[in-house]
Amino acid sequence: MSYSGVAAYRPAVTFEERSWDFQIPDIVRPLATITVCDLAIIARRMGMQWKDFRPVDGILRAEGRGHIITSTLVKSLGLLVQYNYNGPPPHLSIRLPGRYIPLEESDALGFGIITGEGSILEQNPPISTIQEIITTLNLLDQSGWCAVRMKELARRDPGYSIPLADLVSMIMEISRLRGTNLVHVPAPSNNMNGFSVSPYGRRAFWALLEDCVSNGRYHHGPQTEAVLQATRQFINNHPEWAERELDPDNQHSTDYLDLVHDYFDQTSRWYRTIIDFHKINRNFISAYLRFCVFCQNDQNVLVAENSDYEAEMKRYFELWPLILNDMRAQLF
Structure with missing residues (x-):
């Protein structure tokens, strides 16, 4: 074959x-x-x-x-x-339907194991149970605050589970075979919700990014502009990115999937040129967890099913100054 x-x-x-x-x-x-x-x-x-x-x-x-x-x-x-x-x-x-991507990373997800990007995780932690999630949170947020918060939420509601789709996408390298239209991977946890896995969430992200860049209120660099150009290309040429759910029969345009793959590789190469990018990566994940996932009112910013992605993305962009200040404090 x-x-x-x-x-x-x-x-x-x-x-x-x-x-x-x-x-x-x-x-x-x-x-x-x-x-x-x-x-x-x-x-x-x-x-x-x-x-x-x-x-x-x-x-x-x-x-x-x-x-x-x-x-x-x-x-x-x-x-x-x-x-x-x-x-x-x-x-x-x-x-x-239901064919999985035949790669080791995909196999590991089927058993609740994240094969993390090396700059963030030195080991591949499991996330299929609450206790495993707490252990992984301790690895990602060395302050221990998120793990304590997770224990509190689990004690109040034993069935509670944080959404992990966006976190997994931030931690893992891309898991895909170029030239194929296979897109399915097993779910490593029972709550794999998040804006990044929904076309409506991605459209909300594009709209907020477009507004932030065009209104002139925020200073932004060339990489932000490059991300915006990429989202525009997807919006204009590939409706599956922001207008419809993934086809369960894996019938996706290989050109579209290869383009996503190209942008991932391109962004990864740029990211690795940043001085101390390993430390920045870990600090960002830690800040993201504390500010965007675990909030003071016990509500998750980027969570639930049938959620209002536009409101969630707006809140996400509002939190960015806090995330950046926290990252600066950890670096210096």
Whole structure:
């Protein structure tokens, strides 16, 4: 299998036909072996969801896109895994929705693990549970304030969870194969809301940025102008960026996705030219968490489902002077 502009990817599984017709009945026929790690990842990449994943107890079950994996604990053999397929013919199954980007970073997200950008995280923390989120907050905000705040909110409402989509997008490198139109990654947490994953949120961001630059009230540099030009290009030429939700069948323009990829790489290269950018990066994430996510009135600025993104973005821009002052205080 190969894609235009992408190196050919060889299949991970090869099939060999063997006959046991003349095998002595008393002889146990050998079974294929696989590690639990590989099995977990393969199931994810095939579009399955783990309904039950307790390998220590001998219990495994995954379903999705016509595939089914079950397990049985067999004496003298151990954990025996069975695979069945009851979906459409294989040549049609590739059209089913739910195909994930086949990269290690995407695999990790499926198990609640963020593969962080090196300047922010020296380890890859999990964020699938409240306790894991608190631990990760301690890594991102070394003041400890956000972790304490999270504990308070979780104590008041055990079902509470902060929105993590924008934070994950700030921390991670881009996870995508150039030349493909695959866009789906597994959700690492149960609250993956945020303006960056909504076309309406991105449109609100563009509108506020346009206003800030055009009204002359704020001083801005060439990079802000470059970001504005990029958003204008998306607004004018690619409606999927700010006008409609992502197609569940992954039918996106490869040109559009490659353009997003290009802008990410271009911005990353510029960002790494900044003196002390590692420290600035960490300080920004810390300030963002304290000012934009955890607020004095227990409300999140960039959160909830069906939210008023225009109001949230306005508040976000109002907080920028506080964020910048906080970053300056930490640098000097």
